[in-house]
Amino acid sequence: MxxxxxxxxxxxxxxxxxxxxxxxxxxxxxxxxxxxxxxxxxxxxxxxxxxxxxxxxxxxxxxxxxxxxGVIQAAAVVDVKGQAEASALYERYHRGRALSGKGPCVCCTDAAEVYERYQCGKATT
Incomplete structure (x- = not known):
């Protein structure tokens, strides 16, 4: 050790x-x-x-x-999974807004950046 x-x-x-x-x-x-x-x-x-x-x-x-x-182990996994899941849901939400043409939401500081990334991807495909 x-x-x-x-x-x-x-x-x-x-x-x-x-x-x-x-x-x-x-x-x-x-x-x-x-x-x-x-x-x-x-x-x-x-x-x-x-x-x-x-x-x-x-x-x-x-x-x-x-x-x-296993209570502590479960809580540790939930903490890690919860963070990963939140970012995946955030990304999915903004991708959906971009692909549907609704525009970026006003509540998130980097929503316009995510929106632009998916709009550019949509235009090239």
Whole structure:
């Protein structure tokens, strides 16, 4: 394992152990199994829920259960997919306006650019 990755793993283990007041050898297998980004996302989610009044008796156990159920993984995929889908829908909407001859919408700052790109493509085909 390169030094940077090893240091990041150790930092995540310490972060979780200090947050919940548990031993690092309890946290290490979870970080090894799920990886640093997902463990940090789970820690953040549990801390946010607790800050908003959700009472958790065993926060580390709750965090691990979210990881084992796939809740954190699903949220990570939704975040990535949601961004990609939004840009695809945006592009599709403006392409449709260009091909139908409706003109660019006034609500988007770069709509005219997208409209022109598809108008030029329409004229050459």
């Amino acid at each position: 390169p030094y940077d990755i090893e240091a990041e793993v150790d930092a995540a283990i310490m972060e979780v152990a200090q947050a919940w007041g548990i031993r690092t050898d309890t946290v290490a297998p979870i970080v090894d199994e799920y990886g640093v980004p997902l463990v940090r996302a789970a820690l953040s989610q549990v801390q946010d829920e607790m800050a908003n009044g959700y009472a958790v008796q065993k926060p580390f156990g709750y965090m691990v259960s979210l990881l084992r159920k």
